[in-house]
Amino acid sequence: MASPTAIRPSGGKPSPRRGSLYRGAEGMWSWVAHRITGVLTFFFLFAHVLDTALVRVSPESYDKVIETYKNPFVNLLEVGLVGAVLYHAFNGIRIMLIDFWSKGPRYQRQMLWAIVVVWVLVMLPGAYFMLERNIRHIFGGGA
Amino acid sequence: MTTAKLTSEELSAAANHAIEAPNAPRKRVRKAGQNFEMYSWLFMRLSGIVLVVLVLGHLFIMNILDGGVHRINWGFVAGRWASPFWQMWDLVMLWLAELHGANGLRTVINDYARKDGTRFWLKVLLYASVILTLALGSFVIFTFDGTIEYPTGN
Numbered sequence: 001m002a003s004p005t006a007i008r009p010s011g012g013k014p015s016p017r018r019g020s021l022y023r024g025a026e027g028m029w030s031w032v033a034h035r036i037t038g039v040l041t042f043f044f045l046f047a048h049v050l051d052t053a054l055v056r057v058s059p060e061s062y063d064k065v066i067e068t069y070k071n072p073f074v075n076l077l078e079v080g081l082v083g084a085v086l087y088h089a090f091n092g093i094r095i096m097l098i099d100f101w102s103k104g105p106r107y108q109r110q111m112l113w114a115i116v117v118v119w120v121l122v123m124l125p126g127a128y129f130m131l132e133r134n135i136r137h138i139f140g141g142g143a
Numbered sequence: 144m145t146t147a148k149l150t151s152e153e154l155s156a157a158a159n160h161a162i163e164a165p166n167a168p169r170k171r172v173r174k175a176g177q178n179f180e181m182y183s184w185l186f187m188r189l190s191g192i193v194l195v196v197l198v199l200g201h202l203f204i205m206n207i208l209d210g211g212v213h214r215i216n217w218g219f220v221a222g223r224w225a226s227p228f229w230q231m232w233d234l235v236m237l238w239l240a241e242l243h244g245a246n247g248l249r250t251v252i253n254d255y256a257r258k259d260g261t262r263f264w265l266k267v268l269l270y271a272s273v274i275l276t277l278a279l280g281s282f283v284i285f286t287f288d289g290t291i292e293y294p295t296g297n
Contacts, residue, residue: 035247035251038244038247039247039248039251041244042244042245042247042248045240045241045244045276046272046276049237049241049276049279049280050279052220052280052283053279053280053283055217055220055221055283055287056282056283056286056287059216059217059218059291062216062217062220063216063217066212066215066216069212069215070212070213075212078206078212082202082206085198085199085202086199086202089191089194089195089198089199092191092195093192093195095188096188096191096192099188100188126206126207129206129207129211130206130207130211130212133210133211133213
């Protein structure tokens with residue numbers, strides 16, 4: 001079903017305000033973000049099982065690879081990963097409420113803004129604690 | 144076409160397609176055991192609620208608690224996997240996350256692959272990676288020996 005254009009019974013030219021790109025509201029964007037964060041997390045899981053499997057090879061090889069996680073740039077990527085997983089988890093709960101709670105569909109928009117607020121409130125201290133050590137190291141603080 | 148020209152076979156076929164009475168009992172259209180997609184939908188929600196606890200707990204312990212990622216090394220893993228509780232935590236998390244993610248990617252492939260061949264080979268790649276990840280991960284958790292000599296000291 002890969003039809004690039006919508007069927008227009010009138011056959012006339014589309015009005016300039018109605019392009020071919022579907023622009024959904026919050027419901028569509030929350031779905032897009034859910035997909036992207038899910039696929040990202042799946043690929044990370046693959047890499048993460050492989051790196052953890054090195055504990056079975058030797059302590060040295062595991063320690064060597066785990067060192068890369070402590071590098072400031074990779075540390076920043078980890079904050080991104082935590083943010084992606086956290087959104088996926090919160091939005092997943094929202095999806096379950098939409099599916100199983102009788103008033104869920106009515107409040108889906110409000111629930112999205114609620115999880116965005118909770119996400120920010122969790123990520124602020126989370127990112128701080130994750131990056132604290134590298135920031136202190138780079139900017140030559142007490143450590 | 145008149146009724147008189149219909150054979151008895153055609154008449155019974157017509158009778159089979161007759162509109163049923165509104166209060167006729169419901170017939171099962173789908174045979175039992177053919178609702179894989181419904182179970183897949185349910186699995187995403189059931190595994191999802193368990194993964195919220197397992198994965199967010201894992202991320203909190205590994206990245207934030209007590210120095211986060213900077214304290215992780217082989218000795219740290221050995222200490223954790225000495226406990227059957229954390230072994231089971233990681234094993235259940237591995238299986239649920241991998242199957243949850245694989246089912247999500249299966250949906251994504253179904254949505255975006257335009258040719259049957261592309262869809263087929265992407266799924267072959269996906270299922271091969273799932274088998275490799277589950278087998279390797281379970282093998283490591285079950286056969287890990289944390290008592291071997293740790294040269295750099297712990």
